[in-house]
Amino acid sequence: MxxxxxxxxxxxxxxxxxxxxxxxxxxxxxxxxxxxxxxxxxxxxxxxxxxxxxxxxxxxxxxxxxxxxxxxxxxxxxxxxxxxxxxxxxxxxxxxxxxxxxxxxxxxxxxxxxxxxxxxxxVVCGDGAVTGGEACDGTTVPGSCVAEGFVGGTLACEADCTYDTSGCLTQICGNGAIEGNEQCDGTNFGTRTCANYVFEGGSLTCNNCTTISTASCTSTCGSGFLTANEACDDGNLAAGDGCSSTCTVASPTLEQEAPDTATPDNDDGAPNTLNAGDGPLVTNDFDLARFNGPFSSTILIQGSMNVAGDEDAFQITNSTSGTIAVRVQTQGPAGLASCPGDTVLTVRDGAGAVVGSPSDDSFGTVCSALVVNLPAGVTAFVIVSDFEDNSAFGPYLLQLDFP
CATH class of the missing domain: 2.60.120.380 (Jelly Rolls)
Incomplete structure (x- = not known):
């Protein structure tokens, strides 16, 4: 014993x-x-x-x-x-x-x-002395919010002498650090710049750490770079080419549907058919006999997916003596933010074979964009279709930017 x-x-x-x-x-x-x-x-x-x-x-x-x-x-x-x-x-x-x-x-x-x-x-909880297994006692709080994993605030004591973290903060707006659910803090936007929001320059503005404003972001009409506040930008300030000198849409060229007795509004004549293994971006019902163009200079074209399975084809040619880069993109009548449907851009060579990778979502929108490197004297086809080739929508704008 x-x-x-x-x-x-x-x-x-x-x-x-x-x-x-x-x-x-x-x-x-x-x-x-x-x-x-x-x-x-x-x-x-x-x-x-x-x-x-x-x-x-x-x-x-x-x-x-x-x-x-x-x-x-x-x-x-x-x-x-x-x-x-x-x-x-x-x-x-x-x-x-x-x-x-x-x-x-x-x-x-x-x-x-x-x-x-x-x-x-x-050990007496409430006597003001931190003893035994107490974390704190009354107003005697030896710890801190930071030590408890928070970014700041005031640590208090519960009635049972355990920490009360209700006054601790997971984020502090104004300290320059993006914390918690903050989108920004002061001039800290993480890695984001105006370019992430489809602008050419300028600076972002942080509003109460909760939203990011692009009001101070800038763009230059005529640069050939379509920005979020432009309806079009064809790389020049000339009139009469579908995009005005203020980068608003002005009487674009209308896409023409080829006649087809079975489906008169359908360029390809066979809606919603896909090659096995191609996925939702590449369709196999393109017909070389049905196309708009040829186009060899910058132009803005208005088209529509008139029926489910519609594919609009546009022939582009290089009439120069060297390789050129043709910039192609879809947009809505009011710019990138107004694409009427989920477009896909595909490029095919003169024999109808797919060249490169199709373009689906670009600029953080459902619009599409890609660059076609076109050798001298070569003809290619730009195909606009719906993602999975099974929906009708419109109108959309197709911008072909030639150098």
């Missing part, structure tokens, strides 16, 4: 005692064969138990367990080392109950008289 350990000084002597702990104690020192005495302290409440063991000229070891016979219940251990003349343990007890305190020797030859002192401090 263990000795009853009370607060204050408790005298004992391990001389003639035996090793009473099953398996011995080797968790922090000793060989597990030294004589031992066990004391039991009954904690009345959660609190702090401070233990001091003063041996009479022998090498002692002080350790504690929640249950003497269970080594896995060890609460702490302090061996006597160097010039140390006493062993000390401070145990934080989260609940009332027994604690077994073992007075041990470093080996079988270490034994003798000793004094074991015990002092217990009850």
């Amino acid at each position: 263990p000795f009853a350990l009370g607060a204050g000084s408790n005298a004992g002597d391990t001389t003639g005692a035996t090793s009473v702990i099953p398996g011995g104690e080797t968790s922090c020192a000793g060989d597990g064969n030294a004589p031992e005495q066990v004391w039991r302290f009954d904690a009345p409440t959660p609190g702090i138990l401070a233990l001091t063991l003063t041996p009479d000229a022998w090498v002692s070891v002080l350790h504690a367990r929640a249950a003497c016979a269970t080594s896995s219940s060890a609460l702490g251990c302090d061996p006597l080392t160097g010039q140390q003349t006493e062993n000390q343990l401070t145990l934080t007890l989260g609940a009332a109950g027994p604690v077994d305190v073992i007075v041990d020797g470093d080996d079988a030859s270490e034994a003798g008289a000793y004094v074991l002192e015990a002092a217990f401090t009850q």
Whole structure:
């Protein structure tokens, strides 16, 4: 039976005692064969138990367990080392109950008289002192919101002496860092610039860290780069070519549907047929005999997917002596933001074979854009179709920009 350990000084002597702990104690020192005495302290409440063991000229070891016979219940251990003349343990007890305190020797030859002192401090939540397992107590809050993983704010204490993080912040608008669900902060837009919103220059503006404004982004009409606030941009300021000098649509050329007795509005005559393995972008029902053009200079064309399965074909030719890059894109009557349907652009050579990769969504919209590198004297076909070739929509605008 263990000795009853009370607060204050408790005298004992391990001389003639035996090793009473099953398996011995080797968790922090000793060989597990030294004589031992066990004391039991009954904690009345959660609190702090401070233990001091003063041996009479022998090498002692002080350790504690929640249950003497269970080594896995060890609460702490302090061996006597160097010039140390006493062993000390401070145990934080989260609940009332027994604690077994073992007075041990470093080996079988270490034994003798000793004094074991015990002092217990009850943990009282609400007394303003952070003790035991308390995180805080009243207005005494030793931590911080940052230490708890937040970016700032005020850490408080709950009535049960645990942290109250309701005043902590996951984001602080105005500190220049994009945090939480912020879209921007000050001049910090992450990697985004006006170009991400289809503008040529200028600067983004952050509104209360929640929205990004493009009001200060800029574009240049006639640059050939279609921006978000332009309905068209054909690379010049000339009139009469479908795009005015202010980059608004002005009387575009109308796409013509080829006659077909079965489906008079359908250029290809066979809606919604796909090559096996081609996926939703490439169709196989293009007819070389049905096309608009040929076109060899910049032009803006208006067309429509008049029926499901419609494909509009436009022949482009290079009448120069060198290779040219023809920029092709679809848009809506009011610009990129108004595409009436999910367009796909495909380029085919003079024999009808697909050249390069089709273009589906571009500029963050359902419009499409690509560049055709056209050698001298070569003819190609630009095909406009619906994604999966199974919907009707319109009108759309096709811009062909020749250098």
